[in-house]
Amino acid sequence: MDPAESVRMTVRSIRGHKLRSALTVVGVVIGIASVITFATFGASVETEIVGDIETTNAGNVYVFATASGDDDFDRVLQPVFTESDVNRLAATDGVRAALPRGIVRTQSIRHGNQTLARQQVTATRPASFTPSVLVEGRAFESGEDAVVVNEDMARSFDGNLSAGETVTLTTADGEERTLAVVGVVNGTRGELPVSDFARQPRVYVPIEPFYDAVVESPSAGVRQRAYPQVTLVADPRRIPETQSAVQAYLSEESDARSLSADDTDLVARSGSDFVEQISDVIERITRFVTGIAVIALVVGAIGIANVMLVSVTERTREIGIMKAVGARNRDVMQIFLVEAALLGAFGSLLGVPLGLVVGYAATRYAEVTFSLAPLWMGLAVAVGVLVGVLAGLYPAWRAARVDPIDALRHE
Amino acid sequence: MSETANATVVVDGVSKHYDLGGRVTALDDVSLTLSKGSYTAIMGPSGSGKSTLLNLVGGLDTPSAGRVVVDGRDLSSAGEDELAAVRGTDVGFVFQTFNLMPRLTAVENVALPLVFDGWDRDRRRERALSLLSDVGLGDRIDHLPTELSGGQRQRVAIARALSTEPALILADEPTGNVDTETGARILDVFDDLHAAGNTLLLVTHERHVAERAERVVHVEDGRVRSIEETPEGTD
Ligand SMILES: Nc1ncnc2c1ncn2[C@@H]1O[C@H](COP(=O)(O)OP(=O)(O)OP(=O)(O)O)[C@@H](O)[C@H]1O
Numbered sequence: 049m050d051p052a053e054s055v056r057m058t059v060r061s062i063r064g065h066k067l068r069s070a071l072t073v074v075g076v077v078i079g080i081a082s083v084i085t086f087a088t089f090g091a092s093v094e095t096e097i098v099g100d101i102e103t104t105n106a107g108n109v110y111v112f113a114t115a116s117g118d119d120d121f122d123r124v125l126q127p128v129f130t131e132s133d134v135n136r137l138a139a140t141d142g143v144r145a146a147l148p149r150g151i152v153r154t155q156s157i158r159h160g161n162q163t164l165a166r167q168q169v170t171a172t173r174p175a176s177f178t179p180s181v182l183v184e185g186r187a188f189e190s191g192e193d194a195v196v197v198n199e200d201m202a203r204s205f206d207g208n209l210s211a212g213e214t215v216t217l218t219t220a221d222g223e224e225r226t227l228a229v230v231g232v233v234n235g236t237r238g239e240l241p242v243s244d245f246a247r248q249p250r251v252y253v254p255i256e257p258f259y260d261a262v263v264e265s266p267s268a269g270v271r272q273r274a275y276p277q278v279t280l281v282a283d284p285r286r287i288p289e290t291q292s293a294v295q296a297y298l299s300e301e302s303d304a305r306s307l308s309a310d311d312t313d314l315v316a317r318s319g320s321d322f323v324e325q326i327s328d329v330i331e332r333i334t335r336f337v338t339g340i341a342v343i344a345l346v347v348g349a350i351g352i353a354n355v356m357l358v359s360v361t362e363r364t365r366e367i368g369i370m371k372a373v374g375a376r377n378r379d380v381m382q383i384f385l386v387e388a389a390l391l392g393a394f395g396s397l398l399g400v401p402l403g404l405v406v407g408y409a410a411t412r413y414a415e416v417t418f419s420l421a422p423l424w425m426g427l428a429v430a431v432g433v434l435v436g437v438l439a440g441l442y443p444a445w446r447a448a449r450v451d452p453i454d455a456l457r458h459e
Numbered sequence: 460m461s462e463t464a465n466a467t468v469v470v471d472g473v474s475k476h477y478d479l480g481g482r483v484t485a486l487d488d489v490s491l492t493l494s495k496g497s498y499t500a501i502m503g504p505s506g507s508g509k510s511t512l513l514n515l516v517g518g519l520d521t522p523s524a525g526r527v528v529v530d531g532r533d534l535s536s537a538g539e540d541e542l543a544a545v546r547g548t549d550v551g552f553v554f555q556t557f558n559l560m561p562r563l564t565a566v567e568n569v570a571l572p573l574v575f576d577g578w579d580r581d582r583r584r585e586r587a588l589s590l591l592s593d594v595g596l597g598d599r600i601d602h603l604p605t606e607l608s609g610g611q612r613q614r615v616a617i618a619r620a621l622s623t624e625p626a627l628i629l630a631d632e633p634t635g636n637v638d639t640e641t642g643a644r645i646l647d648v649f650d651d652l653h654a655a656g657n658t659l660l661l662v663t664h665e666r667h668v669a670e671r672a673e674r675v676v677h678v679e680d681g682r683v684r685s686i687e688e689t690p691e692g693t694d
Pocket residue numbers: 477479483484485503504505506507508509510511512
């Protein structure tokens with residue numbers, strides 16, 4: 049039969065039972081809204097994090113050691129990259145600078161009369177602080193009793209720390225050192241994704257005199273400083289080649305190789321590798337949570353099926369009339385399927401805006417920029433309709449099989 | 460009489476049983492022929508099988524034994540879709556209880572068989588409107604069945620039965636639920652349909668209604684007891 053006519057008849061029958069129809073689709077509304085909420089939130093978080101990395105660190109290659117087979121989160125392990133390694137890496141084709149980073153254990157940091165607990169600060173070379181990341185002041189010099197902080201750190205103190213002031217750092221062994229704050233860097237630019245991709249307060253100190261992890265270099269035969277991580281500033285147009293040259297050096301000749309356990313991988317990751325990894329993780333989480341939301345949809349489907357069965361019984365006589373004036377089984381089936389599909393679509397149409405509102409609230413709460421997931425929205429509506437149709441199949445089949453004589457006798 | 464050759468409906472040795480614990484025989488070896496353009500009434504006591512017979516001829520029900528042939532089509536062996544087509548286009552059914560769709564307006568009810576017959580919307584409406592004005596309801600087109608009187612509802616039902624221009628009109632006590640005056644108007648409509656060449660089969664238990672037909676088939680206990688030619692039919 050004419051599909052437009054079955055839609056018209058269905059709209060009429062749904063309108064005839066407004067409250068019941070609304071209650072029927074509550075399950076679908078909740079299901080679709082949760083899917084949209086989680087999808088939107090996931091997409092927003094992903095866009096935010098990935099955006100950070102992509103815009104700032106495209107030309108960086110990060111060298112570090114990680115446990116084999118641990119492919120989700122790279123954990124920085126032992127300081128195995130010696131000064132010799134750093135020099136060799138710096139000399140690799142396509143590498144513009146090699147910036148080692150070390151961790152210095154501390155207890156706390158004080159400014160004025162405010163003391164904040166702080167377990168570690170990052171030791172690095174002055175070259176890490178390019179003009180593009182400095183919002184205030186300058187980089188420290190090697191050997192200087194000075195720190196550079198990021199904006200998040202600066203904000204951690206009442207009255208905002210700024211260049212020219214001093215802080216007192218208490219080291220792991222309890223020694224207090226008063227240091228000049230010479231610069232403030234932007235919290236989202238030029239960071240290390242390995243440890244910094246979540247925005248957190250950071251304090252940077254010069255390697256000399258703060259960092260003193262040493263090891264005997266197998267290649268040089270002398271004791272040298274060693275670092276758990278090295279950031280390579282690479283020629284952005286030659287990242288893949290540089291990455292493989294670095295990788296080859298790491299796995300064949302480096303001190304780090306002989307200094308690390310066999311089950312440790314030495315890796316050279318580019319910014320885009322991180323982007324992929326992070327997207328992957330977020331996507332998996334989103335999919336998992338969305339899976340849970342699908343359960344709500346199943347509940348919604350059961351609701352629709354239930355009401356449709358009641359509706360078939362209630363309308364047995366109408367079915368009989370339609371059959372008596374020439375409706376074929378498939379026409380009756382069509383009418384009930386359209387009704388179920390419309391209920392599903394109606395549920396999704398209510399669920400999508402609801403999900404967007406809740407998703408928006410969640411991004412506000414998590415302080416990430418809201419971004420839409422249009423594909424998910426389209427998918428959600430399609431799923432809603434599909435849920436309706438699936439839920440309506442059995443009731444529609446029952447309706448189609450109604451015997452016209454019995455139905456006309458039905459009161 | 461070469462009745463069979465000119466027949467619109469042939470009921471041949473038809474029985475209908477219901478098995479509900481015991482066996483109920485609604486029709487027992489009934490044979491009946493309706494020639495094209497004839498007007499036949501069925502009379503008989505309650506429970507004698509009149510409605511059952513009408514339903515079989517209208518393709519609403521299938522016989523337990525025997526054959527029902529309408530317009531050359533054997534309904535006893537027809538599939539579901541074929542029966543639906545017979546109900547939709549070959550036969551127009553008028554029920555005692557009207558059987559209108561409660562949520563559809565008068566014009567939509569009349570157009571309903573055309574929906575299933577695949578007519579487009581504009582043509583459906585046009586046809587339904589002209590039928591409604593033929594039965595004197597041109598000013599009630601957008602009324603729901605609950606907003607119409609019994610007699611008006613039955614006229615909507617008649618208009619609906621006529622919508623696909625079926626050659627065969629079946630009516631099961633069409634005047635049973637309307638007052639005498641309305642009943643008379645409905646019978647006038649049937650007379651007009653008869654005059655226009657339609658074949659009519661009408662169930663009634665009122666003598667004066669039956670006498671409007673050309674002949675009366677008397678049914679008792681599921682059997683045809685006698686067939687009576689009325690004075691009307693002999694002219
Ligand atoms: N679905 C059914 N199941 C069991 N018995 C049935 C069924 N339909 C009809 N019958 C029986 O068949 C017989 C004939 O019924 P039918 O409706 O044809 O009678 P009728 O002549 O139309 O009576 P009335 O004048 O009261 O309408 C009755 O005895 C009835 O009980």
